[in-house]
Structures are given as structure tokens and as C-alpha cells.
Amino acid sequence: MENSVVVNKLVVIGVGLIGGSFSLDLKRAQLVRQVVGVGRSTANLERALQLKVIDAAATDTTKAVCDADMVFLAIPVGQMDTVLACIAPALPAHTLITDGGSTKGDVAQLYRKHLPDSLHRCQPAHPIAGSDLSGAAAARYGLYENKKVVLTPLAETTPETTAKVAALWQACGAEIIQMSPTEHDTIFAAVSHLPHVLAFTYMNTILARPDAATCLQLAGSGFRDFTRIAGSHPEMWRDIVLANRAPLLADLAAFKTQLEQMMLQLEAADANALEQAFLAASKVRSSWLR
Amino acid sequence: MENSVVVNKLVVIGVGLIGGSFSLDLKRAQLVRQVVGVGRSTANLERALQLKVIDAAATDTTKAVCDADMVFLAIPVGQMDTVLACIAPALPAHTLITDGGSTKGDVAQLYRKHLPDSLHRCQPAHPIAGSDLSGAAAARYGLYENKKVVLTPLAETTPETTAKVAALWQACGAEIIQMSPTEHDTIFAAVSHLPHVLAFTYMNTILARPDAATCLQLAGSGFRDFTRIAGSHPEMWRDIVLANRAPLLADLAAFKTQLEQMMLQLEAADANALEQAFLAASKVRSSWLR
Numbered sequence: 284m285e286n287s288v289v290v291n292k293l294v295v296i297g298v299g300l301i302g303g304s305f306s307l308d309l310k311r312a313q314l315v316r317q318v319v320g321v322g323r324s325t326a327n328l329e330r331a332l333q334l335k336v337i338d339a340a341a342t343d344t345t346k347a348v349c350d351a352d353m354v355f356l357a358i359p360v361g362q363m364d365t366v367l368a369c370i371a372p373a374l375p376a377h378t379l380i381t382d383g384g385s386t387k388g389d390v391a392q393l394y395r396k397h398l399p400d401s402l403h404r405c406q407p408a409h410p411i412a413g414s415d416l417s418g419a420a421a422a423r424y425g426l427y428e429n430k431k432v433v434l435t436p437l438a439e440t441t442p443e444t445t446a447k448v449a450a451l452w453q454a455c456g457a458e459i460i461q462m463s464p465t466e467h468d469t470i471f472a473a474v475s476h477l478p479h480v481l482a483f484t485y486m487n488t489i490l491a492r493p494d495a496a497t498c499l500q501l502a503g504s505g506f507r508d509f510t511r512i513a514g515s516h517p518e519m520w521r522d523i524v525l526a527n528r529a530p531l532l533a534d535l536a537a538f539k540t541q542l543e544q545m546m547l548q549l550e551a552a553d554a555n556a557l558e559q560a561f562l563a564a565s566k567v568r569s570s571w572l573r
Numbered sequence: 574m575e576n577s578v579v580v581n582k583l584v585v586i587g588v589g590l591i592g593g594s595f596s597l598d599l600k601r602a603q604l605v606r607q608v609v610g611v612g613r614s615t616a617n618l619e620r621a622l623q624l625k626v627i628d629a630a631a632t633d634t635t636k637a638v639c640d641a642d643m644v645f646l647a648i649p650v651g652q653m654d655t656v657l658a659c660i661a662p663a664l665p666a667h668t669l670i671t672d673g674g675s676t677k678g679d680v681a682q683l684y685r686k687h688l689p690d691s692l693h694r695c696q697p698a699h700p701i702a703g704s705d706l707s708g709a710a711a712a713r714y715g716l717y718e719n720k721k722v723v724l725t726p727l728a729e730t731t732p733e734t735t736a737k738v739a740a741l742w743q744a745c746g747a748e749i750i751q752m753s754p755t756e757h758d759t760i761f762a763a764v765s766h767l768p769h770v771l772a773f774t775y776m777n778t779i780l781a782r783p784d785a786a787t788c789l790q791l792a793g794s795g796f797r798d799f800t801r802i803a804g805s806h807p808e809m810w811r812d813i814v815l816a817n818r819a820p821l822l823a824d825l826a827a828f829k830t831q832l833e834q835m836m837l838q839l840e841a842a843d844a845n846a847l848e849q850a851f852l853a854a855s856k857v858r859s860s861w862l863r
Binding site for chain 2: 411412413414430431433460469470471473474475477478479480481482483484485486487488489490491492494497498499501502503504505506508509510511512513514515516517518520521524525528531532534535536537538539541542543545546549550552554557558560561562563564565567568569571
């Protein structure tokens, strides 16, 4: 790792699973001299200090970023507008800005809105390491080992900015993938946002039953894994689905069409069609190695 | 464990995850003197012999059961009709008959059809230990440790029959729960069959996309867990959904209604309604301990 990659002062806004784990790995790799954590919850910041996830805590965002060399926005996408509005006037001219937002089209628009003259040093990113866990206590070393990080550079982002952000993620063990914000949002609507909405919806379908308690008592390992993501952070997921509404609605419609077809096959007791549908799904899932 | 629980000759029809693991645990607990495995695939039976899951293998079902003390039908529910028709004339008068079928209403009917004079010694059962794995190689010690086994006795099943089957499952570490076949099928449509159909349908929605390969490449841990059950055995699941069609169709309709409501909320960008829905699901899932 070249010395130019070392960050003097990294400000992590939102010290949870994503921001906290990034900080831990960079501190261990000695690629950052000081990490200042910023957040709304002082209890969470205190926990982050205790766990040495950050070196210092701040609640005044403007003050924290005024001498930052890099700012990592590790907050739900719904908070990006407010936070960018707050930090934009205070950012020094050299500061590199990146994020870990789960949607990228809306984040690109927000960089354009708040930092129109600084787009060369903005690098939107999305580490694929979500979890149903949240908060500083969820942060851990090695979270990004063998995980993918999608970088969606703006047209204005300089290759140096992209390279620096890429190098830091690679130091965390991640594999870098580059694509456009639109491509990113289309793909993640399908592989992440749709299953979350389905899992939330499924849980609520169970909860609406008069025998919900018995159902939960008898549910096994299939239920456990299928519903794990239904335990995800409600506010964060509200923001994500709203930020990626159009692709997600298209995917929901596609899913609904497939579901209606499956229901017709089941109504007709069409054993062959059902087996073919299950077989197609099962073959691909069984050969998918992760 | 009383001596009366020991089974001299146990015939396991279908030596896969469920039948094989039952055999392994009972052999280890010395509650069975000989286990004969019966199956359609000689390769699978040979593997079961190699792995000492069974003591002997047979392909002639009628011959295998003619001196059995207990028969365990560990086959997909769609095969029960044929297998019961085949063994019914050959069963000795004292043989206890049980199964591991994922649906219970249809299995109860099949016992009535094929063994009308032997219902006192039939004990329908459902061990809640499914997996996306199948075959003798998936069998393992301790699979049933702390798992639940639902017993759905017929009106004619004697308490002695139920007690013996319960004792064997308890020796495998399982907890016994007793209910009616109807109650069983209603609950498992909701907590098991519905999520399987949703997972299969979701996988097929992804596969129908032109960018399916990229989607699979970028999918993370949420996708992995949500789709695990889509890797399940297609033939077995075809049989289950057909056997439990009415309750499952009702659950699919209930899910579809909830999904349409969620889609309307997303279309309307109703942040509050979405957050409330996600919160309700997340709260219950996070407090559900398994």
C-alpha cells in the first residue's frame, strides 16, 4: 500500500455495522491516523469509543468535518440530504467524500445538489455486507473480507479519487466492482430490495393470523433463514425502498405475475408445471456458490 | 428408556436426511437392533450402507417389511399411496407404522385407505428438521436435537402406539407436540409451504431477467439466506404443495393481498405506512429466538 493512501483524519458519519467495520479494518491496517465518529445517538458513540471502533466522537457534524481528509457517509440514504446540506459548507477543499448508501442514483443526485463544484472528489460506493444487525456493537474486523464493493463514479469523479477509495476497500479485503448508478440500482432492487420487501410482507402475513403465536412456535430452520432479513432496520429500509422506488415497483410487479402463475398452477393441481418451476429454481440455487 | 421401546427390526423406507438421521440416532442409542433401508436408488442405498446409516439394504419393499417390527415411511408424501398399497398386505399384525410426511391430512386418509383394520398401530408424525439437503449422505447424528416432532394421532391410534413413537423421537433429542392433522396442515402451510413457494417464485423472477447472471454474481448474504429453501427438492415440494393445496392457496391469497397493499404504499411513497409495516415485521422477527 502506498503512503498516499493513508488518511490523516477520517470522519465516519454513522458509526454502525458498515461505518464501524470500515474504521476497524483501516485502523488495523494503519491506513488511517485518526477516526472521528459522528452520530445522533451519544450512547452508540460511547459504545463505539469503548470498543475502539473510533478514536474520538463528535455530535457537531460541521465542526467534525472542517479538518477532515476523508468523510464516509455510513448513514441510511434517507439522511443523506440533511447531512450533505450540513457538511457541504464546512468541507475543506481537499476532502474526499464517499458513502456506503444502498442506492446510488439518488445519492449521485444529492452530491450534485450539495457539492456541485466538488464532484471530482466524490466517490459514491456500496459495500455489499448488509446484515440484520445494526449499531456500533455490530461493527467487526474482517466484515468486508471477500465481500464486493460496488463503486459508481460520477462523470466528474477523478480516477485518483476512485483509486484511493478502491485502495481502502481493497485493504479491507473487498473486491471492487464498477458500474453506473442506474445499473447498480436495477440490480440491487432485484437481489436485495425485493427480497427484503417480500420478507417483511411475509412476516406481516403470519402476524395477521389468529394462530400467529403457534406458527412462530413451530416454525423451523426454513422459516428462520427466509425471514432473517425481515429483522432488518425499519427506518433504513423505508429509505432504501423509497429511494429506489421505480425499479423496485417493476420487480414487485414481475414477482406478482410469477406468483399469480404459480397460484393458477396450484389451483389446477398442475403437478408437472409446479415441478418444472421448482426444479428451475432449485437447480440454479443449488449451483450458486456463496 | 424401557426395554419395551427397543425395536428389533426397523424398516426405513426412504433413506435420506430424515429417515437416515432417525436411524443413526436410534442405532447409537441402542434402541434398535437392525435397520433395513429400502429405496429406489441403489446408489443411495450403497452410500447409506457405507456410511453405516443402515445395517442392510433392500429394494424389494414387500419382502423387507414382512418381518418388520416398525416401518418408518421417510418418503415424499406423493409416494405414500403407492408405498402403502405395496406394504399393506405384507405387514405382520404387530408392526407399528409411522412416517415423517410434511403434510398430515392426506397421510391420515392414506392410512385409512390402505390399513383400515390397523389404524390403532399407525402414528402419523412430522419431524421439523427439513433442509435443502437430501439423500443418505445428508443424514447425520443429532439432527433432531432440540427440534420439534409433531404427532397427529388418528382417533384409532392407541396411546401405546403414540407413546412408543414419542419415546423414540425423544431419544433422538426431539420435543413432542401433539395436534390434529388439520391444525398441523394449516400451520405448516403458513410457516413452511408458503415460504418455500415464495422462495421458488422469487428465484424464477430473478432467472427471468436478462441480467440474471450479474444479479447472481452481486447477490449478498440477504439473498443467500432468503433463497436457501429455493434449493429444496423439487419433487418432494411438488408433492407437499399438492397435498396441502387448500390451506396453501388461502395463505398465498393472504400474502398477495398484503403484497398489493405494500405496493400501493410504495407507489404512493407513503413513508409512514412503509416504516410501520417494516417495524411490525422487524420487531417480531428480532425477538423470535431460534
